[in-house]
Amino acid sequence: MTFRKAEWPRRLRSQEWFGGTSRDHIYHRSWMKNQGLPADLFDGRPVIGICNTWSELTPCNAHLRDLAQRVKHGIYEAGGLPLEFPVFSTGESALRPTAMMYRNLAAMDVEEALRANPLDGVVLLVGCDKTTPALLMGAASVDIPAIAVSGGPMLNGWFRGERVGSGTALWQMSEAIKAGAMTREDFLDAEQAMSRSPGSCNTMGTASTMASMAEALGMALSGNAAIPAVDSRRRVMAHMSGRRIVDMVKDDLKPSDILTREAFENAIRANGAIGGSTNAVIHLLALAGRIGIDLTLDDWDRLGRDIPTIVDLMPSGRFLMEEFFYAGGLPVVIRALGEAGLLHKDALTVSGASVWDEVKDVRNWNEDVIRPVGQALTPHGGIAVLKGNLAPKGAVLKPSAASPHLMRHRGRAVVFEDIDDYKAKIADEALDIDENSIMVLKNCGPKGYPGMAEVGNMGLPPKVLRKGITDMIRISDARMSGTAYGTVILHTSPEAAIGGPLAIVRDGDMIEVDVPARRLHLDLPETEIEARLKAWHPNMPVPESGYARLFHTHVQGADTGADFDFLKGQRGKAVPRDSH
Structure with missing residues (x-):
C-alpha cells in the first residue's frame, strides 16, 4: 500500500479552538495558559493528546506516568503540544465483576474525550489487557491520527x-x-x-497478546509489544512514538488508513503464531466493527487454522516475555509469516512504511524461544471455531494450550448453572464426575455474568486431580484468562442467559467434541432440544439502573465482539459546536 501524505502546513482541527482572535478563541487559549503554556504553543502546531490509563488500581499500568513524560519529550521535540488526560482504566486483577464489563465504557470515554477536545492526534498509553482494545476502539471511532504505546510486560518470575x-x-x-x-x-x-516488577503479565496472556495485536495491526511501532516494562528501551519506544505522532498528524495518517482487512488478517495469523489469547478474538471483532470491517468468527478459523505456533511461551510453552524480547520479539514472528507467504506485506503501519519493510531485516536470536516453522510448538495453532447444535453461532478453543488426546472426545455433561453453583459443588466428593466427563458452565456470557468474566477455565475437581489428571474438557459461554491453559471451549454463542442451547444442557447429556471437524454437538434428538428450548425461561436478574443496565440492554454477543449495538461504525471527528 502506498500512503499519500497530506499537504503541510494546513489548518488543523485544534485551530477551531485556538486559532483566531474571537472571544471564543481567546476563552479557550486563556484558560489553557493558566498552566504556564507560552503563547506560541497555540500558533498552529499539532496538539497531541496523551490518553493515559495510569491507575494505582490497575497495577499493570501503574508505571505509565513515567512513560507519559517520555512521550511528551518526543512530542515537544517534533514541534507538537502534548496534553495528557486520564480515561477510565480497566484492570483485570481487581475490577469486579470483571474488567470486560467496562471495556466498552472505557472505549466510550476515549471516543468522547477525543471528539470533544482540541486534539489533532493521540498517543494511547495501554497495558492491562482491556485497556488496549478499549483505547483502539475509541480512537478508531473518531479516526484522528493515533499510535499505541504499551507499558510492557513484567520481568520473569x-x-x-x-x-x-x-x-x-x-x-x-x-x-x-x-x-x-x-x-x-x-x-x-x-x-x-x-509479580516482581512493574508491567503486565509476563506470559503470552491477553495483555501481551493485545500488545502484539496492536503491533501486528500496524497501530504501534515495530518492536513495541515485547520490551519489558523496566527496560530503558521501553522509554525509548515511548519517546519515539511521541515524535512519530506529530508527523502522523502532518501526514494525516489515520486509523482508517491502517486498520484495513489485510491488517486484521495479518493480526489473526500473528495471534496463531504466538499462541495468543482467545480474548484477542472478541477484541479484534469489536475493533473491526468500529472501523467498518466485516470480520467474523469464520475469518478467525479460516485464517488461523493452519498457522504453526512458533513462540514457545507460557501458557502454551516454556518461556516468558523477557526471553521473547531477547529473541527478537514480534518482528521475528511477522518476518517468519512473511517468508511463509502468510503476510500481507504491503499493509501500512503507523511508521508510514509497510509491515514488511519494518521486519524484513530482523534476526531470530534464540530459536528455542521463537522456533523455526519446521519445529513449531504445534503445526496447527490459531483459534479453532467450533459450531454445531450446542453453539450455532460458534465457540472458540485455543489448540496450542489444549491436550491432544481431548481433541476428539465424547463425554457425559456435568452441569453448573452459574459460577456460584460451580463453586458450591466442585470440591464435593459426592459430585458424580470423572476425567471423561465434560464440565459445562452456564450463564457467564456478556449478559449472564454480567460482563463475561474469565471463569471458563474451571478448576478440576480435587478427586480427579488426585488421580494425576490435569485436563478435562470444559465448555462455557464465559472467557478465560490469556494466562490459562487446557482444553477449554469458550464464548459459546448464543449465550445461556438469552436462551442459547447451552441453557438447556442437563447432567448426563452426552456431548461430542471434534476439534479437527470443528464440531460441538449436543447428542439429543432435535425434537427434545426444541422442547427444552420452548420450556426455557430467563432466570437471571436484569439490572434496574446505571451502567449495568446500559450494558445489559445494549451488549451484543461474543460472536460479534460484545460491543454495544449503538457503537458500531465510525462517528468521525466533527468539531462540536461552541457553547460560549
Missing part, C-alpha cells in the same frame, strides 16, 4: 529455580494445592515471585 509465569503459575499452583502436591505455605512463598 523465579521461584526455587523455576520460571514463574504470572497468572499461569497461579492456576498451576492452585490446582497443585487441591491435588495435595503443594502446601499452602509454599503457595504463599511463591506469591511475590509472580
Whole structure:
C-alpha cells in the first residue's frame, strides 16, 4: 500500500479552538495558559493528546506516568503540544465483576474525550489487557491520527529455580494445592515471585497478546509489544512514538488508513503464531466493527487454522516475555509469516512504511524461544471455531494450550448453572464426575455474568486431580484468562442467559467434541432440544439502573465482539459546536 501524505502546513482541527482572535478563541487559549503554556504553543502546531490509563488500581499500568513524560519529550521535540488526560482504566486483577464489563465504557470515554477536545492526534498509553482494545476502539471511532504505546510486560518470575509465569503459575499452583502436591505455605512463598516488577503479565496472556495485536495491526511501532516494562528501551519506544505522532498528524495518517482487512488478517495469523489469547478474538471483532470491517468468527478459523505456533511461551510453552524480547520479539514472528507467504506485506503501519519493510531485516536470536516453522510448538495453532447444535453461532478453543488426546472426545455433561453453583459443588466428593466427563458452565456470557468474566477455565475437581489428571474438557459461554491453559471451549454463542442451547444442557447429556471437524454437538434428538428450548425461561436478574443496565440492554454477543449495538461504525471527528 502506498500512503499519500497530506499537504503541510494546513489548518488543523485544534485551530477551531485556538486559532483566531474571537472571544471564543481567546476563552479557550486563556484558560489553557493558566498552566504556564507560552503563547506560541497555540500558533498552529499539532496538539497531541496523551490518553493515559495510569491507575494505582490497575497495577499493570501503574508505571505509565513515567512513560507519559517520555512521550511528551518526543512530542515537544517534533514541534507538537502534548496534553495528557486520564480515561477510565480497566484492570483485570481487581475490577469486579470483571474488567470486560467496562471495556466498552472505557472505549466510550476515549471516543468522547477525543471528539470533544482540541486534539489533532493521540498517543494511547495501554497495558492491562482491556485497556488496549478499549483505547483502539475509541480512537478508531473518531479516526484522528493515533499510535499505541504499551507499558510492557513484567520481568520473569523465579521461584526455587523455576520460571514463574504470572497468572499461569497461579492456576498451576492452585490446582497443585487441591491435588495435595503443594502446601499452602509454599503457595504463599511463591506469591511475590509472580509479580516482581512493574508491567503486565509476563506470559503470552491477553495483555501481551493485545500488545502484539496492536503491533501486528500496524497501530504501534515495530518492536513495541515485547520490551519489558523496566527496560530503558521501553522509554525509548515511548519517546519515539511521541515524535512519530506529530508527523502522523502532518501526514494525516489515520486509523482508517491502517486498520484495513489485510491488517486484521495479518493480526489473526500473528495471534496463531504466538499462541495468543482467545480474548484477542472478541477484541479484534469489536475493533473491526468500529472501523467498518466485516470480520467474523469464520475469518478467525479460516485464517488461523493452519498457522504453526512458533513462540514457545507460557501458557502454551516454556518461556516468558523477557526471553521473547531477547529473541527478537514480534518482528521475528511477522518476518517468519512473511517468508511463509502468510503476510500481507504491503499493509501500512503507523511508521508510514509497510509491515514488511519494518521486519524484513530482523534476526531470530534464540530459536528455542521463537522456533523455526519446521519445529513449531504445534503445526496447527490459531483459534479453532467450533459450531454445531450446542453453539450455532460458534465457540472458540485455543489448540496450542489444549491436550491432544481431548481433541476428539465424547463425554457425559456435568452441569453448573452459574459460577456460584460451580463453586458450591466442585470440591464435593459426592459430585458424580470423572476425567471423561465434560464440565459445562452456564450463564457467564456478556449478559449472564454480567460482563463475561474469565471463569471458563474451571478448576478440576480435587478427586480427579488426585488421580494425576490435569485436563478435562470444559465448555462455557464465559472467557478465560490469556494466562490459562487446557482444553477449554469458550464464548459459546448464543449465550445461556438469552436462551442459547447451552441453557438447556442437563447432567448426563452426552456431548461430542471434534476439534479437527470443528464440531460441538449436543447428542439429543432435535425434537427434545426444541422442547427444552420452548420450556426455557430467563432466570437471571436484569439490572434496574446505571451502567449495568446500559450494558445489559445494549451488549451484543461474543460472536460479534460484545460491543454495544449503538457503537458500531465510525462517528468521525466533527468539531462540536461552541457553547460560549
